[in-house]
Amino acid sequence: MSLLENKTIEDRLQTMGQLAKNFSSRASKYDEEGKFPFENIQDLKDAGYTTLTVPKQYGGAEISLYELIRLQEKLAEGDGATALSIGWHMGIIKNLGEKKRWNEPVFAMVCEEVNKGALINxxxxxxxxxxxxxxxxxxxxxxxxxxxxxxxxxxxxxxxxxxxxxxxxxxxxxxxxxxxxxxxxxxxxxxxxxxxxxxxxxxxxxxxxxxxxxxxxxxxxxxxxxxxGDKKPNGWLLHIPACYLGIAKAAQKYSIQFAKEYSPNSITGTIIDLPAVKQKIGEMELHAMQASHFLYSAAKQWDEAAEEEKQKMGPLLGAVKLSVTNTAINIVDLAMRVVGARSLSLKNPLQRYYRDVRAGLHNPPMDDMTIQLLAQQAISAKE
Known part of the structure; x- marks a missing residue:
């Protein structure tokens, strides 16, 4: 599976989906043992993923922020820890290529090494x-x-x-x-x-x-x-909410499949037909749609914005991270309510999704800082 051979975002998403399935089969073992997913990272290298944000002038694909967050989200559906880990490398290379703050020979050297498989954070x-x-x-x-x-x-x-x-x-x-x-x-x-x-x-x-x-x-x-004065907006940090949205969508998918198959003897058919279960599934879908649209539109706006406009996007980017991450937590919670007490079993992936998705609360920017920034923007707009 080579992402470098894919010519469209749809093709790359399909390839990433295949990789994510492989990662999903290993995720429980890595989590239980607390081990680093060396095999997953090597698979991403072999597929050419780690080079996709390298600027074209240095031999990379220079993919858009929108494509990056879509790929990161799909990857996180397979294994959140792998997605968050590689997301830092992918985003940093993209950010350095956009801002061009390093001396050119040094950045060129790093890109050359990344094209050979090197990783940075x-x-x-x-x-x-x-x-x-x-x-x-x-x-x-x-x-x-x-x-x-x-x-x-x-x-x-x-x-x-x-x-x-x-x-x-x-x-x-x-x-x-x-x-x-x-x-x-x-x-x-x-x-x-x-x-x-x-x-x-x-x-x-x-x-x-x-x-x-x-x-x-x-x-x-x-x-x-x-x-x-160097704390300027960083679009690449949207890889963080993309990761947690991917985890939430994995939880949503699992809970729906469970509801289709689980048939207690107290009812005829499966629990998928129960109004209370449909209510929760509908709420999950609504949350997922809202989060996806907010995340995707912000990424596209960043890609299309001139540099002056990007410098004004800090409040928006913070709002996306806060909203999407907290929404992802809500989706996982609803998925666990569908599955019930079984979701707390160590053998059930939902307990891992629950633990992993809450880590997003502690990734930057922090919720309180975002709220303060949004408050200041609102106050300034009324002056």
């Missing part, structure tokens, strides 16, 4: 600062000496750490008020992955701690300096 969260979206200054430090940088610190939630080839590490630049992003290859001396991921949700993401001990890198590996 950022490492920004720290125990003392929490989510980087809250604005805390990193305690990871970068000191410049003799044309080199030395970094020391610890990063948490480094998703996909077992297979990453590059880490984008945020660090406070010694002697200044600046924060920099540093590109660190995995084979750099002083890099250590500490196996700390013990979450009950998204157990297969391998989001362990990244430890940097006297890590020395070349001067050009400072790929960008971050200022207070």
């Amino acid at each position: 950022s490492a920004a969260t720290e125990p003392q600062t929490g989510s980087p979206t809250r604005g805390g200054r990193p305690q990871t430090t970068a000191v410049q000496e003799n044309g080199k940088w030395m970094l020391n610190g610890r990063k948490t939630f480094t998703t996909m750490s077992p297979v990453l080839d590059f880490f984008i590490v945020s660090a406070a630049i010694h002697g200044t008020e600046e924060v920099g992003n540093f590109l660190i290859p995995r084979n750099t001396k002083g890099i250590l992955i500490e196996d700390t991921w013990d979450s009950i949700a998204m157990r297969g993401t391998g989001s362990h701690d990244l430890i940097l001990q006297d890590v020395v890198i070349d001067n050009e590996k400072l790929v960008e300096t971050l200022g207070k």
